[in-house]
Amino acid sequence: MKKGILLATLFFGINGVFAQMNEKELLKKTEEVISNIKDEKPNGWVKKGVFTFLANEATFNNWLAGGQSSISGNIGVNYDFNYKSNTWTWDNKLIAGYGLTKIKYQDKQKSDDRLQFSSLLGKKASGEWYYSAFFNFKTQFDSGFESGIKTSHMFSPAYFQFGPGMLWKKRDNLKINIAPATSKIIIVDSQFTQNGSSFGVLQGQSSRYEFGAAINTYYKFKLMDNITVENILNLYSNYLDVPQNIDVDYTLNINMKINKFLSTNFAFQTIYDDNAFAGFQTRQVIGLGLNYTF
Numbered sequence: 001m002k003k004g005i006l007l008a009t010l011f012f013g014i015n016g017v018f019a020q021m022n023e024k025e026l027l028k029k030t031e032e033v034i035s036n037i038k039d040e041k042p043n044g045w046v047k048k049g050v051f052t053f054l055a056n057e058a059t060f061n062n063w064l065a066g067g068q069s070s071i072s073g074n075i076g077v078n079y080d081f082n083y084k085s086n087t088w089t090w091d092n093k094l095i096a097g098y099g100l101t102k103i104k105y106q107d108k109q110k111s112d113d114r115l116q117f118s119s120l121l122g123k124k125a126s127g128e129w130y131y132s133a134f135f136n137f138k139t140q141f142d143s144g145f146e147s148g149i150k151t152s153h154m155f156s157p158a159y160f161q162f163g164p165g166m167l168w169k170k171r172d173n174l175k176i177n178i179a180p181a182t183s184k185i186i187i188v189d190s191q192f193t194q195n196g197s198s199f200g201v202l203q204g205q206s207s208r209y210e211f212g213a214a215i216n217t218y219y220k221f222k223l224m225d226n227i228t229v230e231n232i233l234n235l236y237s238n239y240l241d242v243p244q245n246i247d248v249d250y251t252l253n254i255n256m257k258i259n260k261f262l263s264t265n266f267a268f269q270t271i272y273d274d275n276a277f278a279g280f281q282t283r284q285v286i287g288l289g290l291n292y293t294f
């Protein structure tokens with residue numbers, strides 16, 4: 001009798017343990033499914049944007065250690081409007097930013113100036129692969145100066161890239177587009193090429209055409225519940241002129257959310273384009289920002 005009771009106890013105990021394990025596994029799988037559903041867009045249009053304002057100020061009065069008073073401000077917009085169906089995907093992103101810095105006794109200077117639009121259309125091929133076509137555009141809002149000489153202004157330079165390719169899309173926040181037949185057009189006002197080449201456009205001309213291969217990647221993930229990391233990488237090789245010199249444009253955006261309206265934002269961008277400058281161009285912005293989601 002005692003043996004029977006002991007066996008029964010062991011039997012139900014073991015079954016209880018396995019039941020708890022199965023419940024935990026089922027709960028874990030359910031949470032993973034829910035998380036994936038949240039990451040993926042439903043069919044149809046989904047639109048989402050964030051407006052950010054960053055401000056910094058430093059004031060020095062009779063400060064023996066030295067220092068110059070300064071004030072700076074940056075505004076930015078990151079807007080996505082995307083479409084998805086069972087066979088089509090169409091992702092569009094608009095990024096705009098402008099900032100000014102004023103140091104005491106000096107003229108104000110730009111700390112940020114960019115306008116970028118990208119569009120990626122995909123038609124389902126097989127699995128996670130799509131036949132694709134892409135279009136990228138970037139320019140600036142305001143004039144640029146070097147040693148007091150005007151070197152650029154709005155729509156000068158302006159860059160266009162477009163072409164067919166293949167898109168690998170694991171999910172909305174992880175995708176790679178490969179376009180081996182990409183056209184690139186650079187437009188510059190002829191006033192900037194009177195005395196020499198400018199942004200790769202030859203002296204006396206106002207545009208430059210290139211043909212090559214482009215790889216565009218996008219990866220966005222949550223580092224923690226309140227920290228989002230966004231990576232945007234564009235690579236381009238010109239078949240017609242020194243194809244081994246690959247143009248690089250990489251942007252890193254980190255958003256550390258404090259509450260609904262406040263966050264700490266860090267933006268870093270580096271560009272390598274030997275037609276424009278023989279070296280890496282870098283841009284970095286960090287600060288406490290006011291956010292408005294729309």
